[in-house]
Amino acid sequence: MLEFISKDSVVPRRIYIVDAHHHLGADRDGQSNRNPAAPGGTFDFCIRLGSYLLKTLSDEKVDLRFQPHGFLKELLESEEKWRETLNGTWVVDQIVVFPFNDEFKWREGDEGKATYWRSNDNIYRWASRAPYSLKLIGYSRMVPHEGELAIKELHRAVKQLGLRGVKLHPRSDGWGNEIDSEPVENFLTEAAKLGVPIIFDTRGFSQVVDITSVTTKARARLARIDKRLTRQLKVIVAHIGFHLSYDELYTVLSHPNIYGEVSGIHDAGIQKLFEEASLRLKETLGSYHSWSEKIIFGTDFPYFDVHHAAQFISYVLSEDFPGTIEDAQRILGVNILRLIPPMLEIPPQRVESVHFDGSLIPVAKRILASKIAKLFSEGKLNISSFEVFLSLPPKASVKDDCLLLVKGKEGNGEHTLLMLLTVMGLGTVARFNAEPSGSKALISRELGYDDSLLRQQFYNALWPDNVEKDQSEIEKKLCALLKPLLGSESVSEEKLKTS
Ligand SMILES: [Zn+2]
Structure with missing residues (x-):
């Protein structure tokens, strides 16, 4: 940039x-x-x-x-x-x-x-x-x-x-x-x-x-x-x-x-x-x-x-x-x-997300980035694409919102979409199970919060019932969010640890 x-x-x-x-x-x-x-x-x-x-x-x-x-x-x-x-x-x-x-x-x-x-x-x-x-x-x-x-x-x-x-x-x-x-x-x-x-x-x-x-x-x-x-x-x-x-x-x-x-x-x-x-x-x-x-x-x-x-x-x-x-x-x-639409069309349903106070956005990003980097260096995941969202003109400015297509290398190995966005001052990290669908909300990379019906539906599916204010809670939830990526193998590892 x-x-x-x-x-x-x-x-x-x-x-x-x-x-x-x-x-x-x-x-x-x-x-x-x-x-x-x-x-x-x-x-x-x-x-x-x-x-x-x-x-x-x-x-x-x-x-x-x-x-x-x-x-x-x-x-x-x-x-x-x-x-x-x-x-x-x-x-x-x-x-x-x-x-x-x-x-x-x-x-x-x-x-x-x-x-x-x-x-x-x-x-x-x-x-x-x-x-x-x-x-x-x-x-x-x-x-x-x-x-x-x-x-x-x-x-x-x-x-x-x-x-x-x-x-x-x-x-x-x-x-x-x-x-x-x-x-x-x-x-x-x-x-x-x-x-x-x-x-x-x-x-x-x-x-x-x-x-x-x-x-x-x-x-x-x-x-x-x-x-x-x-x-x-x-x-x-x-x-x-x-x-x-x-x-x-x-x-x-x-x-x-x-x-x-x-x-x-x-x-x-x-x-x-x-x-x-x-x-x-x-x-x-x-x-x-x-x-x-x-x-x-x-x-x-x-x-x-x-x-x-x-x-x-x-x-x-x-x-x-x-x-x-x-x-x-x-x-x-x-x-x-x-x-070039984002890699896959995504249904707003079947989403898991973590929401946090705006002041914690930098911390949450750092935690997420270091977890992804660690899993990558251990050979457990790959990022296959990176997408940004750019606001529509006349505001045409670069926002930090983005979408990562992440693929677990082990386990079920399925593609998963991770989205990072800020809406109304709240930070959100969401995981979608990537499935082709008719949802057009993301296709034109327009994620501004407005009265467009499609975007409203998208945000409704993401609407938080809980906003985290505590760093260790955020960390725990981000771990849970990444876990399905790693498939059954890591689940059994986890079991080993607790037994
Ligand atoms: Zn040429």
Whole structure:
């Protein structure tokens, strides 16, 4: 998180940054980023970006700091290895990673499997284990023209591997002239049913036109199945900066299901994009509130490096940017997170929670973090994903509320969601037994307490009948909360102790 500390204000201004386009693996064209923690890899990129921005964004009036999000800070303080691995990377909070055209994507003997299945497994291995999972959000890669095979792989990627979106690369995978086609329409329809976003590489504006056309067809098909499904169709056009000379770009971006990602844009292009988008998207937004909801920050590392990313971030946070700080926060992080729903849909029922006085929030967090870190170091649990909740504009600020998907390594090994939140001055730690359900309260990461019926239902299920004021009570209850994660084995250990 970027924190701007103005010399005459005590409250820092915080910006949560998410990179929506980043590669992990090894391309046949020679580019590679095999290990995000290796020299020259993802984390190194973050560190270099940070030192660049320190030079350009801080001055005698404003200090710049990079901090992990609220609860992450506690977690990292409790687990030295995690802290070391991610040290210095916090200029970018989260990074969407997906395969290259990997040299290892497929081997002889893989007949009957989707082309990118090995690459998808590779992304899963990185993005689902701590500490990498605290920063990386994994997408899969597919070739829609593989038909049934691609659809099967899509289901495997989302449901088994927990990958949260899909990268499609028409040119590199040899279907650049077959974008507006039935297999792609089928694929988009299926992805929408699963609620995952699709990012398309684009070369040449005719590809953008074809993407728009096939998106419109998929939308019409979804509307015939169930009108509500149309909202789950989320298509991201990568590299919109390559298409700035086409007026139609802004018509494309006003399509209700299409968003534009900016990697590759640089120098005067950045200003041109924003001057035009802020004027021309305003008139055609439909159900969107602001033009800035349609533009998404991405780096395309390692194809583009620190210089482009730094130019873009600096511009969006400068006085030349024709928007507000809320617009900037949407573009730099909120928009992409709202397209990627938290890992699982959660029913507000079947919840166990601990509530405590607001003054005890820091203590409770420390206790929880040290327990999680200890269980991790003993090999008993893993954190497979980390989600934040960002308030809706116009308040668009970073809150400490978050959701952790935790998996016990022993015992029943099931996924469990732990939520930390503050409502009406009360601290809450809640455990949900993760079950897919129709509850939409968390999907758009809007957890502000308001009169929305869905959120009311959510909070009603969490409403405390008891507020703990005593530290040792909180500790006891947090232990009880974590226990089901550890399965039957730890229960019998406990029995041994008491007998
Ligand atoms: Zn790329």
